[in-house]
Structure formats: structure tokens, C-alpha cells
Amino acid sequence: MKVVVTGGLGFIGSHTVVELYRQGFEVVIIDNLSNSSIDVLTGIEKIIGTKPVFEQIDLRDKTVVTAFFEKHNDITGVIHFAASKAVGESVENPLLYYENNIASLVYLLQELQKKKESYFIFSSSCTVYGQAENMPITECASVQPAMSPYGNTKRIGEEIITDVAKVSGIxxxxxxxxNPIGAHETAEIGELPVGVPQNLVPFITQTAIGIRKELSVYGDDYPTADGTCIRDYIHVVDLAKAHVVALRRLIDHKNESKVEVFNVGTGKGSSVLEVIRTFEKVSGKPLPYKIVGRREGDIIEAYANTDRANQILGWKAELTLEEALDAAWKWEQKVRSI
Incomplete structure (x- = not known):
């Protein structure tokens, strides 16, 4: 089966492309290279032994999206990653996020609803829960008002998909x-943000290797054990495998409803300072950091209840925080040595 992966040269997308090939899928990658590099295609090729079909497309251009699906009219499966994803940036530039994350989704769904049957995996986020009242977070937790425009685009995206699925073959x-972290075990692909990293782990690795002077820890006065925010950090390879399992579920018609929701995480929360200490342990390098003020849009803690994914989807995270940080560090070292 041919599958299109939007944002397929990005961090999670590239790892998912690898896992799809390993499961026998034919993949077409779409990416506009706004937050990725064409070099990632070479990294994927080194891992899987063949170069996937790639088209540089901006999904905000409706006519281009239509032309793509006319060209690849046998595509019925889409895994959709292409979106802007930095919480802080979304607060500063909300219209960029609403245009990029919502328009592209609408144009994809308009093409898929033309087909008798199609399968859509949406890259959503735990941000739709806002600051959940209870931990760990289950899929039954209420969707809260978003803490950032980025989070709001994910909430709106879920609603759009649900509405369209009711009246189409989607x-x-x-x-x-x-929170996805890590890199492929080969160190051929990993997280490579353009400009200053917006996520914790690439900022850690860039600081450790000397690109950044020090790491900023946004607040140490949260009501947690060490005062820093808590997140559920999942290895990107585990996360990529979840997308393939989810797609298989739809293809095999095992889904119990037109739209299903699954949390994908480890089920364990780690604080920012815990991540720093764990990185220092696996890398053997001390990490300079300073405590600064809280960052707008950040929530106190979020970690998953993964029972539903484990039992119904048949997926479970297998890799540890230590393994993810070790892989991220090896990737950083390789990138800087090229």
C-alpha cells in the first residue's frame, strides 16, 4: 500500500518513514523544508537502502495539494505531521500557526473525502488536555481551553477530522x-531544529557540545518535587512504531469507530532537572544551566495513561529515557562532526 507522510523529513516523520518501509509500505514524502533539511532524505536512504519518493510541497497551497493527489491517485493512507509546533513561537505569532496547521489539514481532508475509503493518522498532542486535573492523563480527560495557539490548532484539528469523518469515507x-525525544540507533536521522531549539533535549545536546552557552530552565517554583515542569518523554522510535500500528488498524478495519483516540507516551513523568541529570549520567558531561522565569504557555505537568494504547492498539513504549538521551547525544555528535 502507498502511504503519504506529510512532514516526512521532520523529526518524527522521518523515523515513521523508516518504520513504514520496514513494514512493507511504499512511502511518498511531502515536506516544504521550512523546519527540516533535504539531507534527511539521505539519512533515511542509508537506513532502509532505498530513497523514498519525495515532493517539496507547501500544503498551504490548495492547488498544489489537489495536483499531488491527482498525480498519486492510488494513495488512500495519510500520516499527517506537517505543522508548526513550538509553543512559544505560537504565542508570539498565532496567525502563522492557524494558517499553517489548519489550512493544510483542510486541504488534505478535502482530497481524501473524494475517495470511497481512506485512512488518516493525525499527529495530535497532549496539549489538548491543557493542565489536566488528574495524573496520569487518560483519553477520557476533558479537552481544556488551549494554553497556546499551537495547542488550539491541535484541538481544532481533531474537531475538523471528527466532523469530516461523519460524512465521508475517511x-x-x-x-x-x-514529548518525543531521541534519535535513530544508527545516528543517521534525529532531531535537527532550524535555528534556536524550541524543545528541551536538542537544547541540552547543543549546550553539551558547545553551540549554546547554557541551558535555560523555565521556572523552579512549580508545585512539583524539584520545582520544575514534568513531562512524559517518549523515544521517537517507539512513537514512530505507534503510527504504523495505528495505520494497520485502520487498513485491517479493526477500528471500533470512525475516529479513535489514543494517548502515546511512556506513562512516566520526568522533571526538567531529572532529564538534565540523566543526560549528564549517560553522556558523562556536566551541563551548564540557569534558572529563569516561567515561559508563557507552559503547563505544570503532563504524563500519559497508556492503558488504552497498550490494550486496544496493541502498542507499548519499550525504550527508556536513558536510551533516548544517549541516542540524542550520539546524533548530536555525529551531526557536528560532518
Whole structure:
């Protein structure tokens, strides 16, 4: 089966492309290279032994999206990653996020609803829960008012997919995942943000290797054990495998409803300071950091209850925080040595 992966040269997308190939899928990658590099295609090729079909497309251009599906008219499966994803940036530039994350989704769904049957995996986020009242977070937790425009685009995206699925042949799974980190074990692909990293782990690795002077820890006065925010950090390879399992579920018609929702995480929360200490342990390098003020849009803690994904989807996170940080560090070292 041919599958299109939007944002397929990005961090999670590239790892998912690898796992799809390993499961026998034919993949077409779409990416506009706004937050990725064409070099990632070479990294994927080194891992899987072949170069996937790639088209540089901006999904905000409706005519281009239509032309793509006319060209690849046998595509019925889409895994949709292409979106802007930095919480802080979304607060500063909300219209960029609403245009990029919502328009692209609408144009994709307009093409899929033309087909008798299609399968859609949506890259959603635990941000739809806001600051959940209870931990760990289950899929039954209420969707809260978003803490950032980024989070709001994920909430709106889920609603759009649900509405469209009711009146079309689209079947969808919404994967609400937590904090992806790590890199492929080969160190051929990993997280490579353009400019200053917006996520914790690439900022850690860039600081450790000397690109950044020090790491900023945003607040140490939260009501947690050490005062820093708590997140559920999941290895990107585990996360990629969840997307393939979800797609298989739809293809095999095992879904119990037109739209299903699954949390994808480890089920364990780690604080920012815990992540720093764990990185220092696996890398053997001391990490300079300073405590600064809280960052707008951040929530106190979020970690998943993964029972539903474990039992119904048949997926479970297998890799540890230590393994993810070790892989991220090896990737950083390789990138800087090139």
C-alpha cells in the first residue's frame, strides 16, 4: 500500500518513514523544508537502502495539494505531521500557526473525502488536555481551553477530522502524544531544529557540545518535587512504531469507530532537572544551566495513561529515557562532526 507522510523529513516523520518501509509500505514524502533539511532524505536512504519518493510541497497551497493527489491517485493512507509546533513561537505569532496547521489539514481532508475509503493518522498532542486535573492523563480527560495557539490548532484539528469523518469515507486515528525525544540507533536521522531549539533535549545536546552557552530552565517554583515542569518523554522510535500500528488498524478495519483516540507516551513523568541529570549520567558531561522565569504557555505537568494504547492498539513504549538521551547525544555528535 502507498502511504503519504506529510512532514516526512521532520523529526518524527522521518523515523515513521523508516518504520513504514520496514513494514512493507511504499512511502511518498511531502515536506516544504521550512523546519527540516533535504539531507534527511539521505539519512533515511542509508537506513532502509532505498530513497523514498519525495515532493517539496507547501500544503498551504490548495492547488498544489489537489495536483499531488491527482498525480498519486492510488494513495488512500495519510500520516499527517506537517505543522508548526513550538509553543512559544505560537504565542508570539498565532496567525502563522492557524494558517499553517489548519489550512493544510483542510486541504488534505478535502482530497481524501473524494475517495470511497481512506485512512488518516493525525499527529495530535497532549496539549489538548491543557493542565489536566488528574495524573496520569487518560483519553477520557476533558479537552481544556488551549494554553497556546499551537495547542488550539491541535484541538481544532481533531474537531475538523471528527466532523469530516461523519460524512465521508475517511477513517481516522488521533494520536495524542507527549514529548518525543531521541534519535535513530544508527545516528543517521534525529532531531535537527532550524535555528534556536524550541524543545528541551536538542537544547541540552547543543549546550553539551558547545553551540549554546547554557541551558535555560523555565521556572523552579512549580508545585512539583524539584520545582520544575514534568513531562512524559517518549523515544521517537517507539512513537514512530505507534503510527504504523495505528495505520494497520485502520487498513485491517479493526477500528471500533470512525475516529479513535489514543494517548502515546511512556506513562512516566520526568522533571526538567531529572532529564538534565540523566543526560549528564549517560553522556558523562556536566551541563551548564540557569534558572529563569516561567515561559508563557507552559503547563505544570503532563504524563500519559497508556492503558488504552497498550490494550486496544496493541502498542507499548519499550525504550527508556536513558536510551533516548544517549541516542540524542550520539546524533548530536555525529551531526557536528560532518
Amino acid at each position: 477513517n481516522a486515528i488521533l494520536l495524542r502524544y507527549f
